[in-house]
Amino acid sequence: MSQLMVDAALSSKLGQQFQPVELCDPSGRVLGQFIPQVDLSEWEAVTPEISEEELDRREKSTDWYTTEEVLAYLKNLEK
Numbered sequence: 001m002s003q004l005m006v007d008a009a010l011s012s013k014l015g016q017q018f019q020p021v022e023l024c025d026p027s028g029r030v031l032g033q034f035i036p037q038v039d040l041s042e043w044e045a046v047t048p049e050i051s052e053e054e055l056d057r058r059e060k061s062t063d064w065y066t067t068e069e070v071l072a073y074l075k076n077l078e079k
Contacts, residue, residue: 006014014021020035065073 014034014036017034017036020033023031023034025031
């Protein structure tokens, strides 16, 4: 892949982006897209807050449903 060096002003603008943005020339013509690189070391993993008791209850539960039963239930909710 080729590289294109950007000036400090554009680098600063791009550094403030957290979602993909279109890069346009002064007439508004789209030149391409910029997709920010994410540094995952700055993020903390999110885990559900489920107690051990709740996990045990779910594991011991005898109420199980097939995919077909769940889909039929959801379809019935649309009515």
